[in-house]
Amino acid sequence: MEKILVLDFGGQYDQLIARRVREQNVYAEIHPYNRISPEEILKEGYKGIILTGGPNSVYDLSSPHYDKALLTLGIPVLGICYGAQLLAYMAGGTVTGAKDSSEYGHASVSLREDILFQGVPEESTCWMSHTDYIKSVPKGYIVTGSTDRCPCAAFRDEKGMLFGVQFHPEVTHTEYGRKILGNFLFGVCKVSGDWKMEDYATTLIEELKGRLGGKKVLLGLSGGVDSSVCAMLLNRAVGKDLICVFVDHGLLRKGEADLVEKTFRDEMGMNLIRADASERFLKKLKGVSDPESKRKIIGEEFIRVFEAQAKKIGHVNALAQGTIYPDVIESGKGDSAVIKSHHNVGGLPDVISFDEIVEPLRDLFKDEVREIGRLLGLPDELVRRQPFPGPGLAVRIIGEITEEKIRMLQDADAIFRETVDRECLPEAPAQYFAVLTDTRSVGVMGDARTYGYTVALRAVTTDDFMTAEWTRLPYEVLETASRRITNEVHGISRVVFDISSKPPATVEWE
């Protein structure tokens, strides 16, 4: 298999670079600079090497450096940002730091004609993020690009094997970034671009087989995309040695627990334990209205239930987690020892005994995880699943939680989601759901006066959920949802639409 090495020097964008390469159907893998030697690079047969950015200055004694043999391996190299500076420095160029030469953000870059810039206009916008800059290129090297502040924004060696760009082609703000990376891959490294995500899934399963063969693996399955895809992969790798524990806290969406059980146990034949604990949760939540207390109770109770199941199972060799790359960044890049708090719910019980943690999805972005799910045959309903908070409907029922309120919200929410799915797909909002407020208001039905609850509908458009815009849903969708909810859900007499963005509001109401 043709593959590209992303040599990581501690930059924030290492995974993004690998992903941009994979997007062009070329397999890329990342290795920290200090964990792979030039000999190993040769042995692995990489078709090209990309040096990532990094926060350091090449003149710092403690900054990451690499063996000069890299320059003569006969494998094309593209250095990005710090990677470019390091490449220039290693080959005898000079790098310097000056406050007034630092650039952060958009910059206009002038690029000469070069194999790396084929099909790229002479002037375009790129994304810069650097303090140091390359003052002079190594002897015999050619400067191929510059900005107002940066005399050497791009360079290459005479042979056309070693390239450096000060800007970041991997971020979307660099207008022709994709093209430039493509030129490196196809023009310089001469790869064919026939790699598919399917191959990645196959390799991953083979690796898991090798690593976990004969071992017992425990996975907390929430039914969310990440843990579901993780379950599918592990099932292919270890089959019945995978034990999935699914805690049903009774605050899931309508039909959700049954869907998870049907999919994973009935259809895929997995070893699934459904811990039906709704009564236990409701009892603990009785009389509680404060949002934080609700979350805390659910988090703690969740752990107790998971713990009780794990105790019954006894010692397991590995605990699997559906951690994906954005979670890795959140919990501190490079710190692989950090155990992500249990999928959706805070904290893992420390009484569960296991020897190792396995996180098969930790190099992937959400859409790549979805693609693997699709390839492995995960039903569309689960692949497309919107995010759902760990505490479930508890944070969407304002005030005290009762069985009756859960029923009302589950029904109203199912109607709303069904309506949006029917009318808005494939352009559905990132998240859309119903909230049961604790406001009751007077209504009229037939000749009788009613005094029912108010449901709020929420739909948001967002890429990362850190900020979000309320989605301008068509009036017809709102009209259908409102009419059906008030007609079909007993106890609800009013529907409102939430038009707050985040910030200042949050996506969830509690």
Ligand code: XMP
């Ligand atoms: P907020 O309400 O903070 O939500 O704007 C942002 C995103 O996070 C989800 N969310 C949660 N997810 N456990 C989770 O796993 C939680 O406790 C939780 N609370 C909010 C929310 O649905 C939205 O997608």
